[in-house]
Amino acid sequence: MxxxxxxxxxxxxxxxxxxxxxxxxxxxxxxxxxxxxxxxxxxxxxxxxxxxxxxxxxxxxxxxxxxxxxxxxxxxxxxxxxxxxxxxxxxxxxxxxxxxxxxxxxxxxxxAPGCVLFIMPGDEMEPRIQKDAPLLVNTKVTEIQGNGIYVLEYQGRTLVRMVENRIPDGLVLSCENRAYKETVLKSAQAAAKLGIRVLGKVELWLHVVSS
The missing domain is CATH 1.10.260 (434 Repressor (Amino-terminal Domain))
Incomplete structure (x- = not known):
């Protein structure tokens, strides 16, 4: 959760x-x-x-x-x-x-009509998306549909990753926080075979800045 x-x-x-x-x-x-x-x-x-x-x-x-x-x-x-x-x-x-x-x-x-509220679970997308930031996620998207930021599930863990179809590498899953290494997969089908499930695509997020 x-x-x-x-x-x-x-x-x-x-x-x-x-x-x-x-x-x-x-x-x-x-x-x-x-x-x-x-x-x-x-x-x-x-x-x-x-x-x-x-x-x-x-x-x-x-x-x-x-x-x-x-x-x-x-x-x-x-x-x-x-x-x-x-x-x-x-x-x-x-x-x-x-x-x-x-x-x-x-x-x-x-x-973002029809979106569901999620909370950013970690710091892997900082500084672009803060940890605990509210995310509005289109959960009707259950497979990779073009480049963007996706909410994924892998081995019971919820992840937020930037997804890019990069020629000739394949499907690249990366974080804004460079402390985390990117993952390169052959295709979206290969990701599914590894057990990576798409929970939705991030449409909006809130970035809170105190004055």
């Missing part, structure tokens, strides 16, 4: 809210608008799934918790800051309190 413990944190929140176990998937579906089958996977004990970015934000607002904690980016659970009415004038702030999360998520969802 890319976000260890997300399912446990979500179940803990549902326990605190006294939501009956047999009604939890339906409850999550009513909050996020996602299909029952989708929300059921989020709390499944067997290979739990990951909520998309908008769903994660809606859950954080509904349960009044910091989305960073829900996603495993911070260890301490904090409530959302006090929420104020939205401001819509062009010359003034567009949102305050926790409302900015919803606006950012909505804008990102428009840029």
């Amino acid at each position: 890319l976000i260890p413990g997300l399912r446990d944190r979500l179940v803990a929140i549902l326990d605190e809210s006294e939501i009956a176990p047999d009604g939890r998937a339906a409850y999550l579906s009513s909050i996020t608008g996602r299909a029952f089958q989708t929300t059921r996977r989020w709390i499944s004990e067997d290979k739990p799934g990951l909520p998309d970015l908008m769903s994660a934000v809606l859950l954080s607002i509904r349960f009044d918790i910091d989305a960073n904690w829900l996603l495993g980016l911070t260890k301490v659970k904090h409530p959302l800051p006090g929420r104020e009415p939205l401001t819509v004038t062009a010359r003034e702030p567009q949102a305050s309190g926790g409302d900015w999360l919803h606006i950012v998520a909505e804008r990102l969802s428009r840029r």
Whole structure:
């Protein structure tokens, strides 16, 4: 899993809210608008799934918790800051309190419709993609489709790699961090035979810089 413990944190929140176990998937579906089958996977004990970015934000607002904690980016659970009415004038702030999360998520969802939220698992793509950075991944891509950045699974590990069809070398898997060596394979078919599975293609990522 890319976000260890997300399912446990979500179940803990549902326990605190006294939501009956047999009604939890339906409850999550009513909050996020996602299909029952989708929300059921989020709390499944067997290979739990990951909520998309908008769903994660809606859950954080509904349960009044910091989305960073829900996603495993911070260890301490904090409530959302006090929420104020939205401001819509062009010359003034567009949102305050926790409302900015919803606006950012909505804008990102428009840029990458249908994508699923992943978290960068390591430092192999730094400085381009920071460790723990949120990634928006098109999970409908299940095989190498041209050059790009892909989320891969190999021997139970989740990897993020730049993939390039390089003539005459073949298929090159590389990292932005030069401390990691590149891997050269004959083809996408050869990668599949080695047990490398494509989980999706990275469409967007967030790079957080503090002032």
